[in-house]
Amino acid sequence: MLTIDAHLDLAMNALEWNRDLQQPVTAIRLREQGKIDLPDRGRGVVSLPDLRKGNVGLVVATQIGRYVAPENPLPGWHSPEQAWAQTQGQLAWYRAMEEAGELTSITDIPTLETHLNLWKNPSAAADKKPLGYILSLEGADSLITVGHLERAWQQGLRAVGPAHYGPGRYANGTDATGNLSALGKALLREMERLNIILDATHLCDEAFWDALNCFRGPVWASHSNCRQLVNHNRQFSNDQLRELISRQAVIGLALDAWMLVPDWVRGRSTPQAHNCALDTALDHLDHICQLAGNTNHVGIGSDLDGAFGKEQCPYDLETIADLQKIPVLLARRGYTPTDIENVMHGNWLRFLRHAWQ
Ligand SMILES: [Zn+2]
Numbered sequence: 019m020l021t022i023d024a025h026l027d028l029a030m031n032a033l034e035w036n037r038d039l040q041q042p043v044t045a046i047r048l049r050e051q052g053k054i055d056l057p058d059r060g061r062g063v064v065s066l067p068d069l070r071k072g073n074v075g076l077v078v079a080t081q082i083g084r085y086v087a088p089e090n091p092l093p094g095w096h097s098p099e100q101a102w103a104q105t106q107g108q109l110a111w112y113r114a115m116e117e118a119g120e121l122t123s124i125t126d127i128p129t130l131e132t133h134l135n136l137w138k139n140p141s142a143a144a145d146k147k148p149l150g151y152i153l154s155l156e157g158a159d160s161l162i163t164v165g166h167l168e169r170a171w172q173q174g175l176r177a178v179g180p181a182h183y184g185p186g187r188y189a190n191g192t193d194a195t196g197n198l199s200a201l202g203k204a205l206l207r208e209m210e211r212l213n214i215i216l217d218a219t220h221l222c223d224e225a226f227w228d229a230l231n232c233f234r235g236p237v238w239a240s241h242s243n244c245r246q247l248v249n250h251n252r253q254f255s256n257d258q259l260r261e262l263i264s265r266q267a268v269i270g271l272a273l274d275a276w277m278l279v280p281d282w283v284r285g286r287s288t289p290q291a292h293n294c295a296l297d298t299a300l301d302h303l304d305h306i307c308q309l310a311g312n313t314n315h316v317g318i319g320s321d322l323d324g325a326f327g328k329e330q331c332p333y334d335l336e337t338i339a340d341l342q343k344i345p346v347l348l349a350r351r352g353y354t355p356t357d358i359e360n361v362m363h364g365n366w367l368r369f370l371r372h373a374w375q
Contacts, residue, residue, distance in 0.1 A: 019359070020137055021341050022366040024078040024270040025219075025241035025319035026064060027156070029108035035062075040120060042067045043337045057285060061327030063337045066120050069149055072339030075137040076124065076150040076363070078177060078240055078319070079112065081105035085159035085187055092184045094159075101160035109173055112151065122148040123174050127374050134367075152370075154217060154240065157182030157191065164204050171212045178209055179217035179240065181225060189225040192252045198228035210235045215373055218242070218262065219270075219319075223251065230261055236373035237265050241272040241319035243302040248280050256309060263310045266372070268365045270319020271303045275330045278302065289333035296332045296340070297347050303361065304351065313357040317365045318344070 031037045035056065037046050043065045050060040069077065083101035084094030095101040115121040124130050133150040136142055154177035161167055167178070180202055181191030188202040198206075206229060209216060218239045221229055230237065239262055245253035254262070254269070262269060276282035278299050279292045289295075303316045310316075322331065322338050334343065345358045353361070 019073060019342070019345055020076075020134075020363045021072060021074045021318065022076045022078075022363045023069075023074050023318050023320050023322075023338070023341070024238070024268075024366055025154075025272065025321045025324075026077050026079050027082060027321075027323050027325075028064070028077070028079045028151070029111045030080065030082050031062070031064065031323045032111045033107060037062060037065075039064070039066050040115075040118070041065060056325070058325060058327035058329065061329050062323065063327055063331060063335065064323040065337075066115075066149060067145070068337040068339045070145055070147065072337070072341050073144075074149070074338060074341060075147065076133065076152070076366075078154045079121075079151040080154050080156040081108045081160070081175070082156040082182070083108075083160040084157055084182055084184075087185075090184060098159060098162045098187065102162050102166065105155070105160045109153075112153065116148075119146075119148055121151050124150040124152050125174050125176060127371065130367075130370060130374070152176050154215075155179065156217075157186055157220070158188040158205060159186055161188070161205070164201070164208050167205065167208045167214070168212060171214060175214065177215035177217050177238070177240070178205075179219050179221075180205060180229065181220045181222065183220070189229070190222045191220040191225075192222065194222050195224060196222065197224045198232075202228075203232060206233045209233070213373070218258075218267070220252070223255075223258075226258060230265065236369070237262065237267045238369060239267060239269045239319075241270045241321040241324075243272055243277045244305045247302055247305060248277055248282075250277070253277060259306055259309050263306075263315050266315075266369070268315055268317045268369045269306055270317050271299060272319055272321045272324075273299055273332060273335065274321055274324060274326055275332070278332070284330070288329070289331060294332050295334050296343055299332055300344070300347055300351065313353065313360045314365055314368075316361055317363075318361070
């Protein structure tokens with residue numbers, strides 16, 4: 019079944035992890051054997067061939083570059099200009115993948131519908147179809163000024179999550195606190211003018227409510243799970259989920275183990291010992307459906323290349339192609355064929371067609 023994944027950090031993996039995503043996962047892992055510079059070395063689960071194998075024909079792919087002030091212990095760039103340059107390098111990788119026939123940029127209804135027709139066409143060779151990608155910015159720190167947003171829009175940027183981890187120039191994110199700054203509000207106004215989707219993921223609670231109160235454009239949460247099931251500020255409370263549902267948002271299920279099962283300890287816990295399977299992940303998706311009273315507000319935003327790999331994934335997922343196990347698991351829970359299509363692609367498509375009309 020055609021699958022849409024609303025959150026992957028493809029360019030970050032290509033440039034910062036030095037992964038040649040044109041190779042299959044097996045080859046990327048082999049080349050990383052013996053390397054210990056990062057916890058997920060040799061354990062990646064995402065590549066372009068494996069996305070095709072899993073019929074993931076459309077992804078939301080990020081640019082990401084954090085600015086850090088001298089006292090901020092998080093990794094990041096020491097000036098917004100450096101962060102901007104980093105995201106421009108990431109854009110250059112996406113462009114190179116377009117030239118190689120691996121990716122195609124989706125920016126509006128015509129490019130979306132043309133791409134969907136290609137993926138529906140059974141005669142087009144499945145291993146040759148370009149993957150569609152919608153460009154998104156995770157954390158807005160790299161926008162040197164609010165004026166840079168229009169330039170980014172011209173480059174194809176269609177969604178922005180103002181925050182990531184920690185304090186941000188425009189909004190505070192996961193593990194931080196505080197209301198939106200004047201700069202953050204100005205960014206939201208410019209996003210509204212350009213019809214850029216607000217990604218609510220990673221906004222700290224105060225910034226979340228500020229943003230939803232002042233932003234009138236389309237809102238989604240590309241990769242977020244439920245606080246009721248795993249209690250952490252990175253997850254959404256029921257009130258936040260209800261607000262997103264009332265705003266016609268779609269919420270993407272993230273498949274990072276620590277967000278799926280309680281009491282995960284990074285580097286120590288294992289998916290098997292914590293009983294973290296794809297079906298466990300679906301508890302989060304199901305919780306949102308129960309709050310909504312329907313299946314119209316959930317999708318997949320796997321984050322499967324977000325600085326973790328097999329060591330921190332559901333244990334029955336070997337590569338991203340295993341997203342194709344989800345329809346079977348949903349059917350077992352009593353989801354109808356229409357519900358399952360909603361989850362795998364229908365809700366994201368409805369959202370995009372409405373946002374871009
Ligand atoms: Zn994220």
